[in-house]
Amino acid sequence: MNVRALAAKVLNQVVEQGQSLSNVLPAAQQDLSPKDKALLQVLCYGVLRTLPRLDFFCRSLMDKALKGKQRNLHFLILVGFYQLLYTRIPSHAAVGETVNGAKALKKPALKGMVNGVLRSFLREQENLIEKANQQPALVYCHPSWLVKRLQGAYGEQLAAEIMDNNNQQAPMWLRVNAIHHNREQYQALLKDAGLNSFSCEFNDNALRLEKATDVYKLPGFEAGWVSVQDGAAQLAAHYLDAQPGELVLDACSAPGGKTVHVLELQPDIKQMVAVDADAKRLLRVQENLQRLKLNATVIHGDASQPGSWWHGERFDRILCDAPCSATGVIRRHPDIRWLRRDSDIADLVALQQSILHALWDKLKPGGILLYATCSILPDENALQIQRFLETTKDASLIPLSLQDNSRRKVRQILPNEDGMDGFYYAKLQKSL
Numbered sequence: 001m002n003v004r005a006l007a008a009k010v011l012n013q014v015v016e017q018g019q020s021l022s023n024v025l026p027a028a029q030q031d032l033s034p035k036d037k038a039l040l041q042v043l044c045y046g047v048l049r050t051l052p053r054l055d056f057f058c059r060s061l062m063d064k065a066l067k068g069k070q071r072n073l074h075f076l077i078l079v080g081f082y083q084l085l086y087t088r089i090p091s092h093a094a095v096g097e098t099v100n101g102a103k104a105l106k107k108p109a110l111k112g113m114v115n116g117v118l119r120s121f122l123r124e125q126e127n128l129i130e131k132a133n134q135q136p137a138l139v140y141c142h143p144s145w146l147v148k149r150l151q152g153a154y155g156e157q158l159a160a161e162i163m164d165n166n167n168q169q170a171p172m173w174l175r176v177n178a179i180h181h182n183r184e185q186y187q188a189l190l191k192d193a194g195l196n197s198f199s200c201e202f203n204d205n206a207l208r209l210e211k212a213t214d215v216y217k218l219p220g221f222e223a224g225w226v227s228v229q230d231g232a233a234q235l236a237a238h239y240l241d242a243q244p245g246e247l248v249l250d251a252c253s254a255p256g257g258k259t260v261h262v263l264e265l266q267p268d269i270k271q272m273v274a275v276d277a278d279a280k281r282l283l284r285v286q287e288n289l290q291r292l293k294l295n296a297t298v299i300h301g302d303a304s305q306p307g308s309w310w311h312g313e314r315f316d317r318i319l320c321d322a323p324c325s326a327t328g329v330i331r332r333h334p335d336i337r338w339l340r341r342d343s344d345i346a347d348l349v350a351l352q353q354s355i356l357h358a359l360w361d362k363l364k365p366g367g368i369l370l371y372a373t374c375s376i377l378p379d380e381n382a383l384q385i386q387r388f389l390e391t392t393k394d395a396s397l398i399p400l401s402l403q404d405n406s407r408r409k410v411r412q413i414l415p416n417e418d419g420m421d422g423f424y425y426a427k428l429q430k431s432l
């Protein structure tokens with residue numbers, strides 16, 4: 001199979017049909033060699049990170065946009081531009097393979113057209129790049145609604161830095177399972193396997209790999225010695241700080257990364273209840289529990305309607321890792337910016353608000369709720385919590401961690417801060 005043609009199909013499914021890259025890409029990679037798998041990923045991620053810029057080049061070089069059944073070829077051309085601009089693939093190979101992609105897409109008659117556009121690009125690229133660099137939208141490569149929101153929240157300069165970070169490749173983070181090894185022991189095992197890693201001072205279980213690798217190359221992955229989880233996401237279980245004998249709820253739990261981390265850190269809790277509204281994603285929670293040999297009560301349910309699943313005992317601690325815009329993880333999911341709409345934000349804020357209030361009712365007096373999102377938008381974070389505090393008399397903020405000398409009660413992590421994803425945390429306690 002021609003990898004460029006596959007990339008064009010994947011991109012068409014994501015950009016035109018609104019499908020998620022994390023669903024479409026693994027399916028397309030299934031029968032490929034490791035090398036082609038990696039190339040397909042580079043091409044899809046790369047084009048999505050630079051989409052409006054590549055679209056601009058295409059518009060500038062073609063009289064008429066390719067539509068309908070020819071739309072795959074539009075993406076094939078973008079894949080060609082991407083290789084020529086951002087990869088080390090020699091231009092004759094990039095052009096040749098991309099042109100052959102037209103045949104693989106069952107449009108052999110259009111090979112000449114693809115060849116012509118790519119060759120014109122090679123001739124005119126300097127001039128086109130200069131023009132693109134004068135248009136902020138083509139420099140940031142983010143939709144204008146998001147640019148506006150980020151600039152409103154963080155000012156022009158920081159917003160530009162955030163968007164630049166969103167366009168970088170995210171590092172691979174590991175979470176060492178404290179039940180089996182401490183971090184230093186596991187780091188030595190990685191070294192023996194030829195994998196260099198860095199530890200970070202703010203999290204005892206976290207390691208950042210120098211270079212991403214296939215999970216099956218990680219020592220003891222299948223035996224549950226280690227999991228893949230971003231450094232910011234790993235803070236949730238530390239901040240939740242579950243204690244022996246407690247009843248703990250992970251209210252939006254799938255795929256279960258944080259559920260299992262809470263159990264790894266505190267195997268002596270009374271019970272972990274893992275709820276999620278998405279039955280398919282809950283299967284991943286079960287898989288994670290099985291791989292790590294941990295136990296939880298897994299429930300398919302709506303966190304905003306606990307009446308349908310709650311078993312009658314209030315919780316000591318609740319993790320509310322709320323559904324959100326995921327604007328903090330654009331590095332890892334470059335399609336998010338094109339799939340989300342500005343109007344989604346208000347809907348998400350309303351959903352988060354109803355989940356927060358419903359869960360608060362199921363928290364014991366004196367109990368703790370950790371609110372988390374992988375968003376960097378204040379509406380879903382600081383403003384959400386501010387509104388919650390204004391309307392909930394028995395709620396107050398408490399320090400996220402006693403080990404953290406700053407004693408901060410909320411934390412907005414921006415993408416690439418200490419190499420982590422963008423995340424927000426707020427820790428609330430219910431009065432006695």
Ligand SMILES: C[S@@+](CC[C@H](N)C(=O)[O-])C[C@H]1O[C@@H](n2cnc3c(N)ncnc32)[C@H](O)[C@@H]1O
Pocket residue numbers: 233251252253254255256257258259275276277278281301302303304321322323324355374
């Ligand atoms: C940010 S993800 C959770 C990630 C998870 N905590 C982890 O660390 O692996 C948010 C989850 O909320 C779930 N969700 C969305 N609406 C929900 C609702 N009303 N009730 C419960 N879960 C919901 C989604 O299916 C999704 O799995």
